Amino acid sequence: MPVSFFLVLAALLFSIGVYGVLARQHAVLVLLSIELMLNAVNINLVAFAAMFQQFGVQGQVFALFIIAVAAAEVGVGLAIVILIYRNRQSVDIDEMSLMKW
Amino acid sequence: MVSAMLAAQESVIATPGAIGQIIWLVPFLPFLAFFVILFFGKRFPDRGHALSIGAIGVGLALSLVAFIELAGGRASVEKSWTWFELGDGGLLLEFGMTLDFLTAVMFVVVCAISLLVQVYSTGYMHDDSRYTWFYAVISLFTSSMLFLVIANNLMQMFVGWEGVGVCSYFLIGHFWEETPNSSAAIKAFITTRIGDVGFLFGIFALVAIAGTFNIGELNHLAEEGEIGGTALTVAALLLFLGAVGKSAQFPLHVWLPDAMAGPTPVSALIHAATMVVAGIYLVARMFLLFEHAGAALDIVAIVAAITMLIAAVLALVQDDIKKVLAYSTISQLGYMMAALGVGAYTAAIFHLFTHAFFKALLFLGAGSLIHAVHSNNMSDMGGLRKYMPHTFRTFIIGSLALAGIFPFAGFFSKDEIVGEALRATSEGTQATAAFVLVAAVVTAFLTALYMTRACVKTFWGHYRGEGHPHESPGSMVTPLWVLAIGTMTVGFLGFPIIGPFNDWIFVPGEEHPGFSTTYNIILPVASVGIALLAGYIGWQIFRKDRWHVDVLGGPFAWSYRFVANKYYLDDLYLKGVVRPVQYTLARAAYWFNNHVLDAVVNGTATGTIAGSRFTYTVIDQHVVDFAVNGAAGLTGWSGGMLRYAQSGNVQRYAAVLFAAIAAFVGVLAFT
Numbered sequence: 001m002p003v004s005f006f007l008v009l010a011a012l013l014f015s016i017g018v019y020g021v022l023a024r025q026h027a028v029l030v031l032l033s034i035e036l037m038l039n040a041v042n043i044n045l046v047a048f049a050a051m052f053q054q055f056g057v058q059g060q061v062f063a064l065f066i067i068a069v070a071a072a073e074v075g076v077g078l079a080i081v082i083l084i085y086r087n088r089q090s091v092d093i094d095e096m097s098l099m100k101w
Numbered sequence: 102m103v104s105a106m107l108a109a110q111e112s113v114i115a116t117p118g119a120i121g122q123i124i125w126l127v128p129f130l131p132f133l134a135f136f137v138i139l140f141f142g143k144r145f146p147d148r149g150h151a152l153s154i155g156a157i158g159v160g161l162a163l164s165l166v167a168f169i170e171l172a173g174g175r176a177s178v179e180k181s182w183t184w185f186e187l188g189d190g191g192l193l194l195e196f197g198m199t200l201d202f203l204t205a206v207m208f209v210v211v212c213a214i215s216l217l218v219q220v221y222s223t224g225y226m227h228d229d230s231r232y233t234w235f236y237a238v239i240s241l242f243t244s245s246m247l248f249l250v251i252a253n254n255l256m257q258m259f260v261g262w263e264g265v266g267v268c269s270y271f272l273i274g275h276f277w278e279e280t281p282n283s284s285a286a287i288k289a290f291i292t293t294r295i296g297d298v299g300f301l302f303g304i305f306a307l308v309a310i311a312g313t314f315n316i317g318e319l320n321h322l323a324e325e326g327e328i329g330g331t332a333l334t335v336a337a338l339l340l341f342l343g344a345v346g347k348s349a350q351f352p353l354h355v356w357l358p359d360a361m362a363g364p365t366p367v368s369a370l371i372h373a374a375t376m377v378v379a380g381i382y383l384v385a386r387m388f389l390l391f392e393h394a395g396a397a398l399d400i401v402a403i404v405a406a407i408t409m410l411i412a413a414v415l416a417l418v419q420d421d422i423k424k425v426l427a428y429s430t431i432s433q434l435g436y437m438m439a440a441l442g443v444g445a446y447t448a449a450i451f452h453l454f455t456h457a458f459f460k461a462l463l464f465l466g467a468g469s470l471i472h473a474v475h476s477n478n479m480s481d482m483g484g485l486r487k488y489m490p491h492t493f494r495t496f497i498i499g500s501l502a503l504a505g506i507f508p509f510a511g512f513f514s515k516d517e518i519v520g521e522a523l524r525a526t527s528e529g530t531q532a533t534a535a536f537v538l539v540a541a542v543v544t545a546f547l548t549a550l551y552m553t554r555a556c557v558k559t560f561w562g563h564y565r566g567e568g569h570p571h572e573s574p575g576s577m578v579t580p581l582w583v584l585a586i587g588t589m590t591v592g593f594l595g596f597p598i599i600g601p602f603n604d605w606i607f608v609p610g611e612e613h614p615g616f617s618t619t620y621n622i623i624l625p626v627a628s629v630g631i632a633l634l635a636g637y638i639g640w641q642i643f644r645k646d647r648w649h650v651d652v653l654g655g656p657f658a659w660s661y662r663f664v665a666n667k668y669y670l671d672d673l674y675l676k677g678v679v680r681p682v683q684y685t686l687a688r689a690a691y692w693f694n695n696h697v698l699d700a701v702v703n704g705t706a707t708g709t710i711a712g713s714r715f716t717y718t719v720i721d722q723h724v725v726d727f728a729v730n731g732a733a734g735l736t737g738w739s740g741g742m743l744r745y746a747q748s749g750n751v752q753r754y755a756a757v758l759f760a761a762i763a764a765f766v767g768v769l770a771f772t
Contacts, residue, residue, distance in 0.1 A: 022756050030752075097749030 006047035014040035027091040031077045038070045120167045121178035127163050128247035130156040135241040142233035153236040154219045161212035168205040177201035197253035202605040207250040210457045211375050215243045217580040218370040224576035242268035254314035255304045265376045273363040285359040292356035296346015303339030320389035337394035348380025348434045351408040361423040365468030373430050373464050374457040381437045399533045402442025406540035409435030413547035421477045422467045425555050439537045445521030450606045451595045455510035459502035462584035466496035473570035479558040481566035488570045495581040502588045504549040504632045510592035516625050549632040553639030
C-alpha cells in the first residue's frame, strides 16, 4: 500500500479534530478532539516508520511516547473540567471567557 | 615634586656631596609650610608659627652644612632639568639650581634672619588678628627668596623675584584697615614693577642676543666676547633697572620709606636684610656680564653713589625711627651697589652679609621700642635706656656697626669698600671711582651723624611719650642678642688679608684676591676717625644743643624744606606720572566701561532673555510637548483598539492560531 493512503487518513482525522476543537461547546468533547489530532500525528509517524524500516523503530517509539503524554494531558484536562463544573455547574466552553479585559 | 615631573635629563658638572642632592629642600620646605599653614594653620593650637619656624630651621641647618662643605673644598654644583623647549631644537627653558659660595652665603643670611625674625614675631605679632596669614606669607616670602637665589637661569630667577615682590606687597599692607598702609603697599608694588618690566625686557634682550637663559653661559659668553657691543650694554642696563626698583636705588627708591607701614619684623626681614638685596645679588650674579658691557658698570656706580648720598641726608631729618632706618638701608644698598660698580665684588657681598645682621638688629630693636611706647616717632621716645636696658645695649651695638666703628661688622665691610674705591681711582675708570670714593666718605660721616641723632633722641633725655614703657618679652629680646653677637663677630670673617671671606667669594673665573693683599693702615684709622668725629658733632648738636643749630629758620631753611620734602621727588612722581595717568586713563577706561562694555553686557543679557522666551513658547510648549503627549496618546489609542481582540474565548484564539498555521503552511507550500 502506498504511504499516501495513510497520510490522507491522518489528514482527515486531523481536520475532524480541528473542527471539534473550534466548534464544540462541551469541554470534554474538545479534549476528545485534541486526542483525535494527536492520533492523526501518530498515524503519520507509524506510516513513515514502516516506510523507512532501515532506520529502525524510532517512529513507533515516538508514537508510544505521544500516547503516554496524551494520557497525562487528558488526565490534567479532565481534572480542570471537573473543578470548573463544581464551581459553575456547567462545562460550556463559551461561558469560560473570564480571562479578558 | 618638580624633579619627578620634569624629564630626568640632568647634567652634573662637579661631584656634589649629599647636600648638593637635597639642597632644593631649603626653598621647598617653606613653600610646603606656606600651603599647610594657609589651609590648616588656624586649627593648630599655636596658630601656625611652629611649622613655619621649623621649616626655616631645617633650611638653616642644611644651608650651614652646605656652607661648611663648600668651605671644606667641595666643588660647587649646578644642575638643571629641561622644563620645556620653544620650537624644535630652539630655545631651552630650564629648571635648575646653582650651589656655590654666593648661593650659600645668601642662603645662610636669608635663613638665619628669617628664623630670628619669625621667633621675634611670636612676641611682636602676638595679638594680631591675622597672625596665621602673617606666618603663611612669611613662609612664602622666604621660599621665593631662596628660589630666586638658587636659580641657575634668569627666567627662574624672575619667578622668585616676582614672588618676593608680591609677598612684600601683602606684608606692607598687613594692617590694611588704615588707608595709608594699603596705599603704601600699592606704591611699593607699582614702583618696583617699573623696575621689573626693565628686568623682563633685559632678559628678552639677552635671549635675543645670546640665545640662552642660563646665567653661567651668559657670563661666559660675555667674558669670551661672543656677545657685546651696544646691545649688551642696553641689556645690562635693563637688568640694572630691575635692580634699581628692587634695591631701592635712585630714582626708584621712593617706595622703601613708605614700605615701613608694614609690621616691623617684616621691615627687618624684607625691607632691610633680604628682599632689597635681591638687586645687589642680581648684579653680582651677572657680574662678568656687567663687567664686559661697556659703560654699564660705571652707570651702576654713579647711580649708587647718588643714592647713598641723598638717602643719608634724608635720614637726618626723619622723626619716624623706622624711616631713619629705611633711608639708612637705601644708603647702605647704595654702598653695596657702588662697590659692585667699582669692581669690588667681594667687598659688596661682604657688606651685604654684615649689613643683613646689623640692620635686622636695628629694625628689630626699633620694633621693640615701638612695641613699648606704641609710637613710631622719636619725639614720643627719649630716656629709654633706663627702661629698656637690653634693647638699648643691642641697638647701640647695631648703631656702632652701621657707623663703622671697630670691631663691629660694619667697620670691616665698609672699610673694604672704601679701600677698593681708593684702589680703583688709580686703575679703571678713575673719575667714577673718585666720585664713589668721595660719596662713600661723605656718606660714612652722615651715617654716624644720623645714628647719633637717632640714639640721642631715643635713649637719652626725658621720656616724652605716654604710659610707662617696659622691656619687651624674651621672645623678642633673645633674637636681638643673637643678632648683636652676630654683629660683633661676623666682621672678623672678612678681616683684612687673613679673613676667610676672601677665599670664598670672588669673581668667578678670575684669579682672586678679592681683597687687597697689601693693607694700608691709614685707611681704617681715617674712616673710624671720620665716624667718631661725626659722632662727636652729633652728640654736641643733639644732646648738648651746642651752637643752637636752628634748621627751621635762618639762612638754610630752604635747604631743610627741600630735604624734608624728600627733594620733591614724590610730588614730581605724583603730579608728573600718577595723576595724568590716573585722570586721563581712568576717565578713558570709565567711558569705555560705560559705553562699550556695558553695551556688550546688556546686549548679551537682552539676547539671552529673548532666546529663552522663544525656547519656552515655541520649542518647549509646541515641539517637545507635542512629541511627548503624542507618544502617550498613540499608545493609549492603540491599546484601546487591541483590547477587542482579547475576547476571552479560547476557541477564537485557537481559530486564529490554526488560521495562522494554515497561512504559514500555504506560503511555504506554494512558493
